[in-house]
Amino acid sequence: MLRPPYLRHLNHAYRWSWLVVMAFALVLLGLGIGLRDPWPADEPRFALNALEMLETGQFWFPHRGGEPYPDKPPLFMWASALSIAITGSLRLGFLVPSLVGALGTLALVMDLTRRLHGQRIALLSGLALLATLQFVLQAKAAQIDMLLTFFTTLGTYGLLRHALLGPARAWWFIGFGAMGLGILTKGVGFLPLLLLPAWLWCAWRGQVTRITWKDMGLGLAVLLAVVALWALPMIFIATFGDDPSLAAYRDNILFKQTGERYADAWHHLKPWYYYLLEVLPWAWMPLVLALPWAIPAWWRRARRHDARLLLPLSGVILILVFFSLSPGKRGVYVLPTIPLLVLALAPLLPGLLGKRGLHWLGAGVLTLLGGVLFAAGLLGALGLPALARLAERHDIVPWAWWILLGVAAAGLLIWLRPRRGMLALPLWLAVFWVTWSTWGYALQNETRSPRRMMQEIVSITGDDAWLALPSFDEEFLLQSRQPSVHFGDQTPVDAQFERAFAWLGKAPSQRWMLTEQRRTRDYPCIDLTQAWDMGHQNSDDWWLIPGAAVTDCGGDEEAAPLYVAPTTLSEG
Template sequence: MPRPGYLHRLPSLHWLWLLVLAALFLGVGMGLRDPWPADEPRFALNALEMLKTGQFWIPHRAGEPYPDKPPIFMWATAASIHLTGSVRLGFLLPSLLGALGTLALVMDLTRRLHGRRVALLAGLALLSSFQFGLQARTAQIDMLVTFFIMLGAYGMLRHALLGPARRWWFIGCAGMGLGILTKGVGFLPLLMLPLWGLLAWRRQAVPLAWRDLGLGIAVILGVVALWVVPMALYTTFSDDPALAAYRDNILFKQTGERYADAWHHVKPWYYYLLEVIPWAWLPLVLALPWLVPAWWHRARRLDARVLLPLGGLVLVIVFFSFSPGKRGVYLLPTLPLLVLASAPMLAGLLSRPRLHWLGAGVLALFGVVFLAAGVLGALGLPALARLAERHGVVPWAWWSLLGLVAFGLLAWGRPRRGLVALACWLAVFWLSWSTWGYQLMDPARSPRDLMQEIVAQTGPEAWLAMPAFDEEFVLQARQPMVHFGYHTPDDDQFRRAFAWLHEAPGERWMLVPQHRDEEVACADLTRTRDLGVQNSEAWWLIPGGAFDACSGDAGAAPLYVAPTTLDAASSGRHD
């Protein structure tokens, strides 16, 4: 029998119903599209190769070791594809579960700190946040790592604000370890430790004993070591230079070097403040003029319930701003902290007329932009027509509907309910994105039909080479396919491809973008087959016999066979 008070401690049904609603809302559209670039085809390819080859410890991309990320997300994707029996269903499942887990942690912590009503408002605030909705529907690695980061923050805050709760501190440390094995930045909650210590010194938070701090760090390192130590031993004693390069890349280049001396996505220091936060934090970003004074007031009172998540939020932004390499998605872990720091003020914000007017203004702007773009596109405005032709999508009716819905919500809510109307429009946007939008964009962003056309022209037994390959083409291949190393210089890849084609010109073909005409200028281009536009590129299919005059070099680059394509030749589809 349950102990007295057991039922009283259970979450309210409203709390659970919101999670069910979130699962339905975020899950709409699963199964309606293929993995899209960037990143999604790569992780789906990693997962399929794990299932095909049984090599789970070292992720591979089209037969080549993939050193950019640890394997947790690939394991989750492989498990999801295996359990659902479908790439289209399985590849999005880890992000969906990560989003629901993050939402549950935020709501539960808010309920314990501020009550059930505020917890519901916090859940709705997080669910309506633009970047949260985007990443929950995207099979990138960031939503799952955000869940593990939030689990770490949850464990810390349970101990600091509601403790002592040593068990939750250690659970949070385990979550941080899993976050490190997901993307390397799972340690971000530790940035709150100095502020936690200061608040504990001022008797505003439960102190963390030095012994527990040491044990927690040991838990983090122990979880990381579960994969890193066997991986390091295996790659060190394998006598395979490719695996040794994998070890060095994943342990050093993709961690400290990527942060301190990034080689791509280089942005100015103000990138997050001016170019990411204004859209990623919508609609809560509109409340900053009221939130900042409220935060200052609570900071003067040393309110640890607000200061700890707010301090973590600021420190995460500062941490990523110091690195020259920046991507908008890096700020996703700040959203749960933003909601936690704003939770006590959410009810009051809803009574601010000027905030509702601001929300109505933003919604009106969206309505004008989408309706104008939809109508002008339908009327054939040249700039929009060229955009549609380049991307292979004609969204005019969809955009017009979104504009009309915006004005309809404005008419319903009037400015006095502008923030609510904006949140409702965002819900309509995501529901239409996950249904109508998927149907419009999938043929343009997934080369499934193109790869079926290629196999129809070459036959399923013909081999296909793709120098400077993109993962989405390998993922959708319906015949054996080779490439020459993702990071190999392009000139070396083409020389290796020419040598490979010369070995059996009657059975081998090359798929190449038309803008690579200089690299294949030595070929007899009268024999090329124009495949049209796919993924914003025009493509050629060239038979191996057309490269007789091209000089090849079998030692110029490695040769990799994509394992997943071998099954595709016989099974027909990855669905």
């Protein structure tokens, strides 16, 4: 039997156990790929970036609907374009980078814990990571953060191999190279550098490999060299080319989306305690339940100056402090803390699983979750007005699914009893993810993806008619089946409509506009008797308006630039 080189020197039982954990992870995290479209807010945007790269051959500057997209570096878009090209399908390919990132993160965490604490703890750490709510959620989402977490974990792995198991200068440089790739994925790819304060303190005490100025300089040079592979050609093309939009892209990605976004964020504004009180209680579930027992144990190990604990735990704390200091916060930003948290918890896991109170706490949480879902599902099925309105607003009827999850929680509690609550809770989460990735996808895809509506629009307009999308969302542009235009994502809405009216007026018999019904209240010049009611989609009601219905609206051709979206591969 052929075995990966990594496994050849390990004992037979661990090899098989490792393969079982990885196979379970592949099934759990990969289940559902191909069953749904990209969902807002972020997934359609990155899928559109990737499709346009494949369609236009412009890989150096990501575009969205023909407009440069400067919010993020391109590495995740490259990975998405590659996976879509390999699979030949948007539905199959768009989730693959997150899946690969999650499996890579899992393998790195298990390998490092095996080297630091032994094979049994390595397997427990892998299962702990797979049980963590935010980790699995992001593995099943086509957002940048899981691929970023893989690179930050690889960076951490390289640094810790050098610090705790070294000297290992090759891994030191690999860690810095991974951080460079992390920066090309998302600007905060340098997060493993937050391990350095604790490292320097432990090195001063003689407990870890010392950092030399030469190694630090060479490591930073590797990081900058990796970033420069993309950044220098991008800057050169934008600076010496004749396209002002690329110069604007350069300035935006280098300055506004880095320091300014961190220090003076303009959206997702949250209080300083946002992560501690509103994110970590669910994102770290069920690991967060172990903290009442883990914190005293950590304190005892910290007093013994255990570098195997101090380095990853300090990373968790400093990452939380780093993101809490910025006024702009999103829950997904703390995803890179989860592998570090597992590394810090790893040596405690056998003891924690013997804590009677922890099992009862896990059983209590499962009782609460299962009870709420069962009650909500039953009341919804019986027609409780508040739940009926909720289902109507979201166009989803999940009552049978919720009842099933409630029954599954009760069944696991009866079977395993509260004394094994921390086994029952992860098993129930596995049931949740399996049903989420199948039944849940089927329930949600029609309301979260406008695929069917865009197909219906083609049947009304004909596939040669042009479609304007003022105040557009990426999912509509992604699923469009006809030539489409928009007027700039950052352009004021009024200016977008002014430009749309002028554009429609040039060929009213061949051009149409799709817009939210609430927007048309500001434009009484639109003859809505000619409009098609496209119904409710993505939390809004929509009008499909022919060009002939806006002939009295005038419009300003100079109000905003016109972007023509390339034909995409979204039909796959």
